[in-house]
Amino acid sequence: MRIGSIGTATALIVGAALAGCASDDAKVGAPVAGGRIATATLRTPAGEEVGRVRVTEVSGGLRVTIDARLMPPGMHGTHLHAIGRCEGPAFASAGPHWNPLGTKHGSMNPAGRHAGDLPNLVIGADGRGTIGVTIPGGSFDALLDADGAAMVVHAAADDMMTDPSGNSGARIACGVLVAG
Incomplete structure (x- = not known):
């Protein structure tokens, strides 16, 4: 035709x-004129730097970008956590997922999803992986509240449904978000 x-x-x-x-x-x-930015360095429990995270205030939400390296190949759950602490070896100090609305876990959960539930990070055979996602309705002030926030990468893939963490396993990397 x-x-x-x-x-x-x-x-x-x-x-x-x-x-x-x-x-x-x-x-x-x-992009928002004068939008705020927070960054984090992802580290393993041994302190090895394995990536960087950037959270940018955008129109209608937050943009999260993860650039990982030197990580085990495969799919890994990624979540924004409610507390800005990353004390090893288990990174339990980062607390639960960021969940300001008190919903259930997972994008496929009919009862909602945590604001901090992000897509799985796919790490290639070269140990590298990158994702970028926008969280509609996400608030910079709510994320970086009085106790801060952290980004956590898990050992296994997130099943996007099981509460509270999608059966994504141990926390293998963590980074505290710092506003810049």
Whole structure:
């Protein structure tokens, strides 16, 4: 089919629909002038640096980016935790997942998801992996409250449903978020 044979009315309808989608997508996650940033260095229980985390205030939420290296290959659960402490070896000091609304765990859980539930981080054979995700409705002030927050990477994949942590196993890396 030639482009010219679509018809003007059809082309206008399709164009308007696509423009509407782009407009809706731009509302959440767009950079905010003067948006705040927090960063963390991910470390193993032995103190080895294995990655960096960046949380950026964006329109309608928070953007979280994880850049990991020197980690075991496979899928790993990733979560924002409610307390800004990373005392090894188990990193239990980071507390539970960040959950300001008191919901259940997991994006596939019909009872909701924690605000700190993030996608699994896939680490390749080279020990590297990166993810970026926007948390709609996430608040910088709520995340970095009086006791701060931490990013935790788990040993196993998150099943995205089981409460409280998706059966994602031990905490193998942790980083305290610091506003900058």
